Amino acid sequence: MKALLAVDVQNDFCPGGSLAVARGDQVVPYINSIRDGYALVIFTQDWHPPDHASFASNHPGARVGELREVNGVRQIMWPDHCVQHTRGAEFHDALDVRPQDKVVRKGELTAVDSYSGFLDNDRQHETGLRGLLQQQDVDEVDVAGLATDYCVKFTVLDALQAGLRVRVLRAGCRAVNLNPGDEEAAYREMAQAGAQVV
Ligand code: VGL
Ligand code: ZN
Numbered sequence: 001m002k003a004l005l006a007v008d009v010q011n012d013f014c015p016g017g018s019l020a021v022a023r024g025d026q027v028v029p030y031i032n033s034i035r036d037g038y039a040l041v042i043f044t045q046d047w048h049p050p051d052h053a054s055f056a057s058n059h060p061g062a063r064v065g066e067l068r069e070v071n072g073v074r075q076i077m078w079p080d081h082c083v084q085h086t087r088g089a090e091f092h093d094a095l096d097v098r099p100q101d102k103v104v105r106k107g108e109l110t111a112v113d114s115y116s117g118f119l120d121n122d123r124q125h126e127t128g129l130r131g132l133l134q135q136q137d138v139d140e141v142d143v144a145g146l147a148t149d150y151c152v153k154f155t156v157l158d159a160l161q162a163g164l165r166v167r168v169l170r171a172g173c174r175a176v177n178l179n180p181g182d183e184e185a186a187y188r189e190m191a192q193a194g195a196q197v198v
Helices: 024-037 129-135 148-161 182-192
Strands: 002-007 040-046 067-070 073-076 102-106 140-146 165-174
Touching (some): 024 140, 040 129, 148 182
Parallel strands (some): 002 040, 002 140, 140 165
Antiparallel strands (some): 067 073
16 A cells, blocks of 8 residues: 655744744645545654753754764754644644544654654654554555655655655655755655655
8 A cells, every 4th residue: 555654744844933944835735735645644743842852952052053962873953843732843734634644753752853754863762653554554655745854854764674665755845955955965865775756
């Protein structure tokens, strides 16, 4: 079975949000327009506690965008974003999320970030996405969402590792582009790992 995997389409990653991705909101009508083509739609949701290790505000002297080592893992310092139960963590208002859809939350542990929808960045804790896909007999996923160069990329790489056929839907993705060129580099990396970028 083929599923649509929509990554982190949340207020904080859209214009006006604390970690806004340029034109991030444009993925919403796109995802809405294709979702009827899938028997299963899964949304990932970045879902951090207020004391999360990825927030610059939780590290004395840290600047947003700086790279630090946190608990042995390289960690980009982000602005506070997608804090559990806040407006910024909610899906975009216009995103068509239905009761039968699945929602997989990630980044819930204080000590470690989770870009991938499958596993956190220290590769120790699974979110349950792999089990869900297995249980639903999913062998193919189309991936869209935010952001191309972080959570979309790492989710795609882990989906390939899990043995799935993966298509990345460019029209439904937008990038942070902390450095110019990050977006194209992410597409190259996903394609090299075996994803079909369409
Ligand atoms: C993301 C940075 C921090 C993403 C999440 O969804 O791409 N990026 N947390
Ligand atoms: Zn995050």
